[in-house]
Amino acid sequence: MEVKNKKVLDLDFYETVVMYNCLTDSAYLASIVDTLEARFFKNNDIKNIVTIITKFFTERGTVPTHTEIKAYLTTDELKTSFKNVVGLFTGIDKKFERNELIENTETFLKEKAVYNALLDAADKLDSKQLNTTELLVKIEKAVGINLSQHMGLEIFKDIDIFINDLHSEEPHIKTGWKWLDAKLGGGFLENGRALYVFAGETNVGKSIFLGNIATNIALNGKTVLLISLEMSEMMYARRLSSAITSIPLSHLKAESDNLKQLITEIGTGKKSKIIIKEFPPSTLTPHQLKAFVKKLIQKGIKPDAIVLDYLNLLHSSIGNNSYERILYAAQQVRALSYELNCPIISATQLNRSGYNVDNPGLETISESIGLATTSDAIISIWQKDEDKELGTINIGMTKNRFGPNFGSIALKIDYNTLQITEDDTINESDEAREFTKTLSDLSST
Numbered sequence: 505m506e507v508k509n510k511k512v513l514d515l516d517f518y519e520t521v522v523m524y525n526c527l528t529d530s531a532y533l534a535s536i537v538d539t540l541e542a543r544f545f546k547n548n549d550i551k552n553i554v555t556i557i558t559k560f561f562t563e564r565g566t567v568p569t570h571t572e573i574k575a576y577l578t579t580d581e582l583k584t585s586f587k588n589v590v591g592l593f594t595g596i597d598k599k600f601e602r603n604e605l606i607e608n609t610e611t612f613l614k615e616k617a618v619y620n621a622l623l624d625a626a627d628k629l630d631s632k633q634l635n636t637t638e639l640l641v642k643i644e645k646a647v648g649i650n651l652s653q654h655m656g657l658e659i660f661k662d663i664d665i666f667i668n669d670l671h672s673e674e675p676h677i678k679t680g681w682k683w684l685d686a687k688l689g690g691g692f693l694e695n696g697r698a699l700y701v702f703a704g705e706t707n708v709g710k711s712i713f714l715g716n717i718a719t720n721i722a723l724n725g726k727t728v729l730l731i732s733l734e735m736s737e738m739m740y741a742r743r744l745s746s747a748i749t750s751i752p753l754s755h756l757k758a759e760s761d762n763l764k765q766l767i768t769e770i771g772t773g774k775k776s777k778i779i780i781k782e783f784p785p786s787t788l789t790p791h792q793l794k795a796f797v798k799k800l801i802q803k804g805i806k807p808d809a810i811v812l813d814y815l816n817l818l819h820s821s822i823g824n825n826s827y828e829r830i831l832y833a834a835q836q837v838r839a840l841s842y843e844l845n846c847p848i849i850s851a852t853q854l855n856r857s858g859y860n861v862d863n864p865g866l867e868t869i870s871e872s873i874g875l876a877t878t879s880d881a882i883i884s885i886w887q888k889d890e891d892k893e894l895g896t897i898n899i900g901m902t903k904n905r906f907g908p909n910f911g912s913i914a915l916k917i918d919y920n921t922l923q924i925t926e927d928d929t930i931n932e933s934d935e936a937r938e939f940t941k942t943l944s945d946l947s948s949t
Contacts, residue, residue, distance in 0.1 A: 518612050519545045520592045525605065526557055530567045535651050536609060537561050544616035549585035550592075556582070610651045617646030640791050641822070677809055677847065680720025681926050683913045684899070688881060689906040692721075692809060692847035699838040699878065701815065702851045702899075703869060704885030705859045709897055709917070710851040711735060711813050713885060715743045716924045717849055718778055718811045723748070723770070726808035727777040729800065731793065733817035737782045743922050744778060752920040779805065785817040790836035793818075797844055807846055812837065814851035815875065831874025838878055854884075862886060862912075866902055880905045884912075895919065896930055 525532045526540075537558055542551045556576045560568045568576070577583045621642040628634040659666060676690035685691045692700060704710045711734075718728045732740055746753045749766040756763055770776065781796065797807060812818075815837060816830055823829035841848045852875055854868045864884050866876045876882060882903040891897060891914070900912030916927045 513608055513611050513615070515612060515615060516546060518608060519547055519550055520596055521600075521605075522609060522612060523550050523554065523589060524593050524596060524598070525600070525609075526554065527567060530561075532605075532609075533557070533561055533567055534565075535606070536613060539613050539617070539649055541616075541620070543620060544613070547592075549588040552582055552585040553589050606651045610649060613651075614646055614649050617649065618643060621646055640789075644791050644794075677721055677726060678724055679717060680723075681913075681915065681924075683926065684883070687901050687904060687907050687911065692849065693906075694808070694847070696841040696845045696847055698841055698847050698880040698905075699834065700847060700849045700881045700883070701875065701879045702849075702883050702885055703854055703864070703902065704851070705854045708885050708887055710885060712743070712917070712922050713899075713924065714811050714813045714849065714851055715740065715922065716747060718809075719744050719747050721809050721811075722776040722778045723774055725775050727805060728779070728809050728811060729797065729807040730778060730780045730811045730813065731788070732780060732782045732813050733785045733788065735782070735813065737780045740780045740782075744780075746921045747923045750921055750923065753922070754920070777805065779807075786819045789819050790833055790840060793837075794840055794843065797840075807844070809846050810840075810844070810848045812848060812850040816852055827874055831878065834875040834878040838880075862898075862900075864902070876903060879903060894930075897924065 522536075522540075523545075526536075540554065540558060542555045542558075545551050545554060553573075556573065557568055560566075560572065560576070573586065577586055621639060624642070625634055625639045657665065674690070675694035676685070676688075677692045677694050679685050679688070679691050688700075692698070702710055702713050714730070718730045722728045730740065730744075742753060742756060745751070745763060745767055746756060748770060749763060751759050751763055751766070779800065793812075797810070800807065815834060818833040818837070820829045820833045820836075822832045837848055837850070852869060854864055864886060866873065866882065869876045869882075880903075881901070884900045884902045885897065886900075887897045895917055896914045897917045898912055898914050901907075901909050903909055913926075914930050916925050916930060917923070918925075
C-alpha cells in the first residue's frame with residue numbers, strides 16, 4: 505500500500521547531517537540525545553564519533569570542543585574516524601532551516617528506531633526468545649518520538665493567551681451526580697488528559713459505580729467504551745440494561761420484550777452507544793488497549809470516555825514487582841487519555857488498612873502508591889453495615905487536581921437495578937430532617 509504525502513528521506517545521506525549538527529549545536533544534541541543510538545548509523549566512522557559526543561554530553565551537558573574531542577581520540581582508529589567524519593562535511597550545505605531540520609531528524613530517528621527494533625525481534629525469533637509485548641513497546645516508543653519545538657507558555661510574554669484561556673469554557677462530561685461534578689469542576693474532562701480512579705475494598709461496589717458512570721455518560725448522548733477484565737460482557741450488559749431501564753435484574757428475562765423496546769428507544773433517542781469488551785484478567789496491556797481503540801476509531805466509533813474495570817488487572821511486562829507494574833500501567837493509561845482525547849475512568853483496590861474506614865486515604869491504596877500519584881482524581885468508596893441496610897453507599901474525595909480534595913456524600917443504591925442516585929434527604933443532619941418533617945406536617949394541615 506502506498507503511503508501518500510509522506511516525505512521519503514535519504515537516510516544514508518542524513519546520517520552526515522545529524523552528525524554535523526550534533527557536533528556544532530548543543531540545543532540540537534540536547535533534543536535528541538535521549539533517543540540517539542550509535543547503531544542508528546551505517547557509517548562506522550560516524551558510529552565511533554557519536555559514541556564519544558553522546559557520552560561527553562551526558563556527563564558535561566554540552567557539545568565537546570575540537571580540543572576536547574581530540575582528548576578522546578585515544579586510538580588510531582578513532583583518530584581516522586574523526587578525520588573521515590570531518591571530511592564528510594564538505595559535501596553538505598551548512599545552513600539549515602530549523603523546522604525542516606527538526607522534522608527530518610524526527611523522521612530519521614523514528615525510522616532507525618523501528619528498523620532496529622525489528623532487527624532485534626528477528627534475532628530473538630531465530631532463537632525462539634521473541635517477546636511480542638516487548639517488541640510492541642519498542643515500536644510504540646519508536647513511532648512516539650517527538651522533537652516538538654513548542655517551548656511552553658511564557659507567562660509574561662504570552663499573557664493574552666493565558667487570559668483567553670481563563671475566559672474559555674473547558675468542556676466536561678457529566679458524571680451523573682451533581683456533588684461529584686461540582687468537586688471535579690464540572691465533571692470528567694471531555695478532551696481527556698486525565699485519569700479518574702474509584703478506590704474501595706473488595707465487594708464494596710466498584711464495578712457498580714463504573715457501570716453507573718458508563719450509563720450516565722451514555723445517556724448524555726455520548727459513546728462509552730467499557731473494558732471489563734473480570735466480568736463477562738453479558739453480565740455487564742444485564743447490569744447496565746437494568747440500570748438504564750429500571751427493570752430489576754431478576755425481572756429482565758420475564759420482561760425481555762419490554763427491555764428490548766426500552767433499550768432501543770433510549771439508545772436511538774439519545775444517540776447513545778456503550779461498547780462492552782471483555783478481556784481475560786492480566787492479559788491486556790495498555791498498548792493493546794490503545795490498538796483496540798484505534799480499531800474502533802477506524803470503524804467509525806470514537807469513544808467519548810473509556811471505563812476500565814479495573815486498572816490493577818492490566819498486564820505489564822515492565823516492572824519487577826506489583827508496585828512497578830501498576831505504576832507503569834497507570835502512567836500508560838493516563839498517557840492514553842492524552843492520545844485518545846477522552847477521559848479514562850477506572851478503579852483500584854484498598855489494602856486491609858482501608859477496610860471499614862470512613863473516607864479512606866491515599867495510604868490505603870493497594871499494591872502501588874504509584875497509581876495514586878499518577879491519577880488526577882481518586883474517589884473513595886465505603887459502606888458500613890447500617891449503610892447496606894439503609895440502601896446507601898458513600899463516596900469521598902481523596903485526591904483531586906481539579907478542586908477540593910476533601911468532603912464526602914452518601915448516595916442511594918437500589919440493589920434491584922444497581923442504580924446509584926443522589927438523594928439530598930439522606931445527607932441532611934438530624935436537625936435538618938426534623939425541620940423538613942415539620943414543614944411537611946404543616947403543609948398537610
